[in-house]
Amino acid sequence: MPTIGNIILPDFPLLLAPMEDVSDPPFRRLCKLHGADLMYSEFISSEGLIRDAMKSKQKLDIFDYERPVGIQIFGGDEEAMEMSSRIVDAVQPDLVDINFGCPVKKVVCKGAGAGVLKDVDLMIRLTKAVIKGTNLPVTVKTRLGWDENSINIDEVAERLQDIGVQALTIHARTRAQMYKGHSDWSHIARVKNNPRITMPIFGNGDIDSPEKALEYKNKYGLDGMMIGRAAIGYPWIFNEIKHYFRTGEHLPEPSMKDRIEAARNHLIWSMEWKGERVGIFEMRRHYTNYFKGIHGFKEYKQKLVTTDGAMALMDVFEEIAQVYANYQTV
Structure with missing residues (x-):
């Protein structure tokens, strides 16, 4: 069973991805009801939190019925990341997650999200700043690399673990791919099989059916998987996958x-x-x-x-x- 700090997750947990304008408390509540094991807030700008921006503050709302739940932050400034992790710490989620994977231009242009994949030293400094600001476990979500010529997830995983990151979720695309093209989970499996890696490794990208979930579970040997777009308007996917894992049979479609x-x-x-x-x-x-x-x-x-x-x-x-x-x- 994977553990993150003192959070003990079930065997092969299913995680709900942090999605902007989607993963709010009402949506998370539905996904929890239908089998999600660990969930995250929408990603929150560290600068927005420090400025006391209303929208950023509201995203800090978490409720006991959705635990374990993590709050995800992003930013490109060390001081802002440390200060925002202190703010998050006060709300007492179960963990703090850092977004080093968002490919959207307005985030990348600020040297945040997937933009940090071009500067691993900066990624490490930003992560250290978050760890310094919180007593909670710190986890990271990122991508394989900036583009297919600069896939650096192996180095990223080792260096993040070395400074105290307690779990890593990898979206199996590069930033250049955005959300298009084929996700390649073989890179995530390679990270998982690295004998130096002891933290849980979760895979993300294109899981949209129980069959694919089981295929990827068996093929890549990860600690769990994160589901994003396939859960929008279809929170039943979590229990459907779990049922299929147990029985090899499909639950009836939602009526x-x-x-x-x-x-x-x-x-x-x-x-x-x-x-x-x-x-x-x-x-x-x-x-x-x-x-x-x-x-x-x-x-x-x-x-x-x-x-x-x-x-x-x-x-x-x-x-x-x-x-x-x-x-x-x-």
């Missing part, structure tokens, strides 16, 4: 009733956390995913994304439940 219940809960929890107006607005991007592939759903999706007011939306869900009462998902 229409399950989908409605998940979307409605997500909405209710979003409104409770963000307030009614913002909760309703920010849920609109999720409905397509909850009801993907449902025949004739366009009219109701339109209602869900244009209706204002909590009571009116509950009426729409009730209407969907009645219309699709006998609908069988295939």
